[in-house]
Every structure is written in structure tokens, then in C-alpha cells.
Amino acid sequence: MKSHRGLGSVSWLFLAAIFLGQVSGQTASPLILIQTIPVPNWTNTGATQANLDLFAFNPRTHVLYVADRTNHAVTAIDTISDTVIGVLPIPGGGSTNGVLVALDVQKLVVTDGKANVFVYDLRVPGLAPDAYALPGVTGGTDALDYDPLNQTVYVINGNAPYFMTGIDLVNRNIRSQFQLPASPELMRFNPNDGLIYQAITDGDNKGQGKGLYVFDPVANTITAKYLTTDCTPHGVEIDPVSNVALLGCSPGGQVMMDLSNGGAIIKTFASVTGTDLTAFNPNTRNFYTGSGSNNIASTGCPADSSKNNPLIGVFSAPGPGQANMVGVQCAGRAAKGPGVDPINNFVYVGTRQYPVDPNSATTGQAGVTIYFDPAPRVDANPGTRVTLSSLDGKQSLGSIQFTTAQHRGLRVAATLRGVAPGAAVVNVPTSLGNEAAPCFINSDGTGYCDGPLLGAPMLGAPVLLAVDGAPVGRGAIQ
Numbered sequence: 001m002k003s004h005r006g007l008g009s010v011s012w013l014f015l016a017a018i019f020l021g022q023v024s025g026q027t028a029s030p031l032i033l034i035q036t037i038p039v040p041n042w043t044n045t046g047a048t049q050a051n052l053d054l055f056a057f058n059p060r061t062h063v064l065y066v067a068d069r070t071n072h073a074v075t076a077i078d079t080i081s082d083t084v085i086g087v088l089p090i091p092g093g094g095s096t097n098g099v100l101v102a103l104d105v106q107k108l109v110v111t112d113g114k115a116n117v118f119v120y121d122l123r124v125p126g127l128a129p130d131a132y133a134l135p136g137v138t139g140g141t142d143a144l145d146y147d148p149l150n151q152t153v154y155v156i157n158g159n160a161p162y163f164m165t166g167i168d169l170v171n172r173n174i175r176s177q178f179q180l181p182a183s184p185e186l187m188r189f190n191p192n193d194g195l196i197y198q199a200i201t202d203g204d205n206k207g208q209g210k211g212l213y214v215f216d217p218v219a220n221t222i223t224a225k226y227l228t229t230d231c232t233p234h235g236v237e238i239d240p241v242s243n244v245a246l247l248g249c250s251p252g253g254q255v256m257m258d259l260s261n262g263g264a265i266i267k268t269f270a271s272v273t274g275t276d277l278t279a280f281n282p283n284t285r286n287f288y289t290g291s292g293s294n295n296i297a298s299t300g301c302p303a304d305s306s307k308n309n310p311l312i313g314v315f316s317a318p319g320p321g322q323a324n325m326v327g328v329q330c331a332g333r334a335a336k337g338p339g340v341d342p343i344n345n346f347v348y349v350g351t352r353q354y355p356v357d358p359n360s361a362t363t364g365q366a367g368v369t370i371y372f373d374p375a376p377r378v379d380a381n382p383g384t385r386v387t388l389s390s391l392d393g394k395q396s397l398g399s400i401q402f403t404t405a406q407h408r409g410l411r412v413a414a415t416l417r418g419v420a421p422g423a424a425v426v427n428v429p430t431s432l433g434n435e436a437a438p439c440f441i442n443s444d445g446t447g448y449c450d451g452p453l454l455g456a457p458m459l460g461a462p463v464l465l466a467v468d469g470a471p472v473g474r475g476a477i478q
Contacts (some may be wrong), residue, residue: 030314030327031371042366050366052350055339056099067096111141148436150469156184194471199233226263235278240429240461244317246287248275256323267323272313283342283431284375289313292335301330304356310335379431382456383477397473412437414449422467430455
């Protein structure tokens with residue numbers, strides 16, 4: 001664990017004591033409060049009240065990016081010192097809705113709430129972004145996620161007509177576009193099958209088609225719909241080991257769904273509602289909900305001046321078909337997020353007021369509140385190898401070893417056979433997220449993959465081998 005310069009008078013010895021208290025049952029909170037850091041121009045109320053959306057973390061630089069609507073910008077937080085190190089206004093002064101870091105190509109992708117997407121090259125600071133005006137989009141560019149198999153970021157918009165638009169970050173063009181059947185929210189790439197799982201609220205039809213829709217980026221179409229009855233899903237996260245998804249719902253309780261069993265609902269957690277955004281930490285395998293509109297008082301969290309009981313819900317998926325609620329951490333008014341630093345297991349939540357005050361909206365501090373998750377670390381027990389087979393399991397395609405290079409961390413070292421020639425890549429779920437390594441295929445179907453990893457391979461998680469963006473092989477990390 002790092003030495004955290006932003007803690008002030010709070011020592012790690014003190015945090016360890018709190019953690020021991022949690023283990024012994026002295027408190028039900030699964031997270032440890034660190035501090036709330038101020039953000040330029042953020043206030044409790046009024047025109048400059050804290051207003052934000054998605055978070056994105058870059059493990060190469062330890063920088064957390066915030067979609068900062070108050071400043072019409074992307075705000076950068078150094079997660080070592082936990083201070084704001086920059087506020088980057090976006091072109092045109094839009095409402096910054098989405099931020100995403102494409103780790104392998106080191107691109108920062110930003111949506112402006114209008115019809116545009118901006119892509120910054122993090123390797124060349126100060127370079128003007130590539131700008132993409134999305135065809136047919138009338139406004140509301142919003143959530144996004146990255147497919148490392150084809151190096152394409154997929155973006156949705158919140159104003160009808162609704163589209164899933166793919167932007168190729170390598171060839172720097174709009175790759176594809178598909179019109180969605182109903183209003184969308186967050187989506188997630190699933191490393192188990194290479195598909196994208198899209199939360200649909202279907203607000204235009206009073207939620208009749210709400211649920212989780214499965215988008216195939218190769219076929220450019222919806223292939224399945226997992227409808228929900230009570231949950232209106234806004235957020236979705238996927239644990240690659242269990243292939244279980246958490247749906248962040250509002251209204252409705254939070255839902256755990258088995259993606260390997262046709263979207264069967266494993267469990268609904270009725271004690272937490274009012275969720276907008278969600279996050280997953282691959283280094284703890286914990287899910288987090290930003291439940292700023294939660295109104296279930298039985299959670300024990302105090303009410304704010306809006307009569308909500310804002311909190312962060314913490315959940316886990318121990319195994320396939322299993323679901324668990326770890327607990328709740330009380331949060332600030334209008335809690336938004338979370339963002340996650342999986343290197344040090346810190347959780348970041350934007351707030352207009354911390355602590356909450358049931359009688360006033362102008363007390364306390366606006367900013368980003370930081371919590372530590374003391375859950376066991378995945379990177380303490382990484383996997384070492386993979387046996388690759390064709391998707392139907394009938395043909396061996398080779399093997400992967402995760403080797404240690406002196407002073408350079410882990411590397412992917414794969415030997416392949418029986419693979420059709422093309423642009424190939426392997427995706428490895430690690431303690432930091434999805435990490436891709438390039439492969440080279442000869443005309444006779446033999447080849448190899450080689451590339452560095454920042455994180456530790458997750459035991460039991462799937463590795464996908466793709467050629468020209470389409471999955472062709474799979475194996476579990478052992």
C-alpha cells in the first residue's frame with residue numbers, strides 16, 4: 001500500500017485500527033473514510049454547485065479523470081497526493097457527461113452532452129483532441145465503454161433517436177453505428193464473450209422494455225434482451241471471474257444477474273435504491289453503487305436536506321450464480337460516482353455536501369470524498385498460465401504464460417497454432433482491468449503474442465483471443 005500524502009493527520013496505523021474494528025464487528029461500514037478534497041469552483045448550491053458524471057482512472061499515471069459539468073471540463077486528480085492537478089475545459093463548453101481511458105492506446109475519450117466526442121492523446125500533452133461529430137445524433141452524448149478486441153470505443157446518446165456509435169481509436173474514424181430500440185444508460189464490455197451489455201431504461205415507453213441488452217460489436221446488432229420487472233437499470237458492472245453483473249437501479253433495488261444463465265436474476269437487494277452510476281474494482285472484486293437518491297432509512301445512513309439517505313452500496317459476486325451484499329457506506333448529498341483506483345483500492349465519490357445536514361444544504365464541504373476498501377487483494381494471488389481452445393472447445397489454439405521480466409513487471413508470452421491470419425489480440429482481465437496484448441499470426445496459423453501487463457492476471461477470469469475484432473479462442477487464467 002502506498003504512503004498517502006493526502007491523509008493529513010490521519011495515519012495508516014489509525015486506519016488499520018479501524019479495519020480491525022470492522023473485522024471484529026464494531027462497525028457495519030465496509031469502507032474507511034479518508035477525506036473530502038475540494039474541486040475548483042464547486043459549491044454546495046446554486047449555479048456552481050457540484051455537478052459531475054463519470055470517472056475514469058489511468059493506472060499508468062495514477063490520474064483519475066472526472067466529467068466535471070460545473071466547470072464544463074475534465075478535472076484531473078492525482079491519486080497519490082489526492083489533489084486536483086488540472087481542469088481541462090472541453091471544446092464548445094458542453095455538459096461533460098463521459099470520460100474513459102483506453103489503456104492500451106493511452107487515449108482519453110470525452111463526451112460533451114451534445115453530439116460530439118473528443119479524443120485526447122495522453123502520450124502528447126497539450127495536443128488538440130480529435131473531434132468526432134456523431135452522424136444522426138441530435139444531442140446528449142453520454143456513456144461509453146471500450147472494446148479492446150477491436151480498439152473501438154462505443155458511445156451512446158441520451159436524446160432520441162438513440163445510437164450506439166463506434167469510434168476506432170487506432171484508425172481514427174467512426175467505425176459503426178447502430179440505432180438502439182430504447183433510451184440507454186451505462187454499458188460494459190464483457191471479457192467472457194466480447195459482447196457489450198447495455199443498460200436500457202426505455203423512458204419513452206414508461207419502462208416497458210427496460211433491462212440489460214446484449215450488443216454484438218462484430219454483427220453490429222442486439223442479440224439478446226434480459227428484461228427486468230422492478231429495476232430500472234442505470235448502471236451495469238461485470239465481474240469477469242463469475243460472469244455476474246450488478247445492475248444499479250433507480251427505481252428498484254439493486255440486481256445481481258447471471259450472464260452465463262440467460263440473464264437470470266440471482267438476487268435483488270431491496271435495501272439500496274436510488275442509484276445512477278456504478279463501478280467495479282477488479283482488485284477486490286467488489287461492486288460499488290453511487291446511490292445519492294437512496295431513500296431507504298433502514299440502511300442507517302442519515303437524511304440530507306432533500307430527505308434522501310445517500311450511500312455507497314458495496315456488493316460482491318463470490319462465484320457463478322452467487323451474489324452478496326458486503327454493506328453500505330454513508331455518503332454526501334447528491335453522491336455521484338464512484339470512481340476507483342484499483343492499485344490502492346480507493347473509491348472516489350463526488351458530493352455537494354459532506355457530511356449531510358437534514359436542516360441545511362449549505363453546510364459541510366463540496367468536493368470528492370475518498371474511501372479505502374480493505375477487502376482482500378486479487379493481485380496478492382495472480383494467475384500464471386492459460387490453455388487456449390477454440391470457442392467450441394474442440395480445438396487447441398496454444399497456451400499463454402505470464403512471465404516476469406527484470407524491472408519490467410509481468411509480460412504475456414503466448415504461442416499459437418491453428419489460428420486464421422489477421423490482426424490478432426489477446427485480452428487479459430487483470431487487477432487493473434482489461435489489458436490487451438498484440439499477437440502476430442503467420443500464414444500457416446502459427447504465431448505468438450507478447451506484451452507487458454500493469455496488473456496481475458485474475459485467477460479464474462477468461463482470456464479471449466480475437467482476430468480482426470472477433471473472438472476465436474478462450475481460456476481460463478490458472
